Amino acid sequence: MNKLIFSLLLTGVSFTLHAQKIYSTKTGQIRFNASTALENVAATNNQVDSKMVDKTGQIVFSALIKSFRFDNQLMEDHFNENYLESSKIPKAEFKGFITNAATINFSKDGKYPINIDGSLSLHGVSQKVTASGLMTISGGKPTITGSFKIKIKEYGITGLYIGEKIASEVEITINCAYD
Amino acid sequence: MKNITHNNIRVRNVVGAILLACFYFLPIVTSAQNVDLFKQQDEQDKKDAKETTDIVTSTFKTTRIVNSQSIENTGAGILDVKISHRFGLVNTGSYNFYGLDQATMRLGLDYGISNRLEVGIGRSTYNKEFDAFYKFRILRQSTGRAAMPISLSLSSDAVWRTIKDQPTVYAINSSDHFNFTNQLIIARKFGDYFSIQFVPTMVHYNIVPTKATPNDLYSVGTGFRIRLSKRVNFTGEYYYQVTKFQGTYDAMSLGFDIETGGHVFQFFFTNSTGINESSFITQTNSQWSNGGIHLGFNISRVFTVVKHNQ
Numbered sequence: 001m002n003k004l005i006f007s008l009l010l011t012g013v014s015f016t017l018h019a020q021k022i023y024s025t026k027t028g029q030i031r032f033n034a035s036t037a038l039e040n041v042a043a044t045n046n047q048v049d050s051k052m053v054d055k056t057g058q059i060v061f062s063a064l065i066k067s068f069r070f071d072n073q074l075m076e077d078h079f080n081e082n083y084l085e086s087s088k089i090p091k092a093e094f095k096g097f098i099t100n101a102a103t104i105n106f107s108k109d110g111k112y113p114i115n116i117d118g119s120l121s122l123h124g125v126s127q128k129v130t131a132s133g134l135m136t137i138s139g140g141k142p143t144i145t146g147s148f149k150i151k152i153k154e155y156g157i158t159g160l161y162i163g164e165k166i167a168s169e170v171e172i173t174i175n176c177a178y179d
Numbered sequence: 180m181k182n183i184t185h186n187n188i189r190v191r192n193v194v195g196a197i198l199l200a201c202f203y204f205l206p207i208v209t210s211a212q213n214v215d216l217f218k219q220q221d222e223q224d225k226k227d228a229k230e231t232t233d234i235v236t237s238t239f240k241t242t243r244i245v246n247s248q249s250i251e252n253t254g255a256g257i258l259d260v261k262i263s264h265r266f267g268l269v270n271t272g273s274y275n276f277y278g279l280d281q282a283t284m285r286l287g288l289d290y291g292i293s294n295r296l297e298v299g300i301g302r303s304t305y306n307k308e309f310d311a312f313y314k315f316r317i318l319r320q321s322t323g324r325a326a327m328p329i330s331l332s333l334s335s336d337a338v339w340r341t342i343k344d345q346p347t348v349y350a351i352n353s354s355d356h357f358n359f360t361n362q363l364i365i366a367r368k369f370g371d372y373f374s375i376q377f378v379p380t381m382v383h384y385n386i387v388p389t390k391a392t393p394n395d396l397y398s399v400g401t402g403f404r405i406r407l408s409k410r411v412n413f414t415g416e417y418y419y420q421v422t423k424f425q426g427t428y429d430a431m432s433l434g435f436d437i438e439t440g441g442h443v444f445q446f447f448f449t450n451s452t453g454i455n456e457s458s459f460i461t462q463t464n465s466q467w468s469n470g471g472i473h474l475g476f477n478i479s480r481v482f483t484v485v486k487h488n489q
Contacts, residue, residue: 020214049223051216060216062223066233071486073254073291078438081237082409087371090233091224095217160410 028176057101245432250366256485270470
């Protein structure tokens with residue numbers, strides 16, 4: 001009898017501490033646009049890996065460079081071979097925090113503006129990045145949309161056409177629906 | 180006896196209680212630990228590096244080395260318009276401005292049906308020939324979980340000669356104007372700086388000049404690419420003929436691939452006048468040793484016909 005009470009007590013304790021939740025997706029979308037008046041340079045990656053923790057707001061994104069799809073196959077080859085050197089550095093990663101995670105109620109449907117702070121590792125170079133976006137919670141499942149801009153040169157990416165046919169500042173758009 | 184049993188039960192109860200407590204504490208211990216996604220991500224990266232298969236791309240910069248097919252295919256939904264141009268022979272001297280007064284060419288259209296299958300048609304000045312080919316990628320070189328050391332493609336080319344026939348003592352059938360080339364392309368990329376390929380080749384002629392000449396001619400082609408800079412590559416090819424027509428030489432070409440944005444410009448020296456497979460492999464009738472070479476260039480412009488963006 002004593003044992004039973006003891007067990008029930010412990011069960012209760014373990015449930016109350018089991019509060020952190022990890023949301024994840026393997027089919028997130030990242031688009032980038034480096035188009036200029038001369039050339040349409042844009043690509044989409046629909047296989048982005050992302051995870052986040054509700055309590056701490058910790059968030060990570062990971063994208064294979066080779067999974068970015070261009071309209072033009074030759075442009076995709078050049079992107080991988082000459083610009084991003086994806087055989088040497090296959091992934092781009094973001095590690096950061098949703099700075100206002102405390103203001104989000106993950107169990108209540110709604111739209112919450114978010115700010116993300118962290119570091120983006122691209123082409124082997126890490127740089128601080130801040131982005132603002134929107135978290136939509138619907139049926140207990142969050143979706144994050146947002147965008148930010150990076151300067152190509154800051155990531156050690158060089159090439160003849162950057163600043164001419166390819167914009168030197170690239171807009172990156174994120175759309176991830178988590179489970 | 181009774182006492183001992185009783186004691187045993189007691190001991191079991193205590194052990195059971197401890198075990199039970201452990202099981203209940205276990206989730207507390209794990210959940211109380213802070214989840215660190217950054218650490219998880221780093222571990223995932225290490226795992227991925229072992230588990231994913233990475234297909235090697237850009238073994239060669241374009242679908243031809245100089246005259247020869249390379250292992251590369253035109254991407255799915257991409258139309259590639261190719262203009263291949265050869266000036267005259269350099270050893271024809273200053274009267275012909277070292278060959279620059281003359282020209283032969285081939286106009287071609289290549290199309291990628293899928294990322295593995297390419298088809299193409301062309302028309303050459305030399306012998307007024309039409310040609311049609313396919314190239315199918317069987318194996319793709321890759322690293323990681325499913326590692327494949329080489330790339331392998333199969334290519335066949337049919338040529339229809341339309342130049343007016345020389346007068347003959349025998350009747351010429353329309354089928355005599357056709358010849359066919361079958362090639363197996365074996366290639367490997369060694370890092371970013373060096374690629375090589377071997378091309379066992381069989382050329383079949385429906386008609387040959389003499390009874391002693393076989394209808395099937397065998398040869399082995401080699402090709403290489405050396406990267407000089409991000410945009411400039413040194414390339415070359417050589418076809419060793421095992422069986423050949425009388426008075427012909429092995430085809431050899433050396434040149435440069437220069438990448439200019441959306442396309443690749445190639446310029447080179449070659450001893451072949453013909454540009455389609457059978458004419459450059461088996462009908463090259465000038466030689467490097469006495470300056471019997473052509474300056475030539477290939478330009479290609481790609482157009483996106485079907486977008487492969489998901």
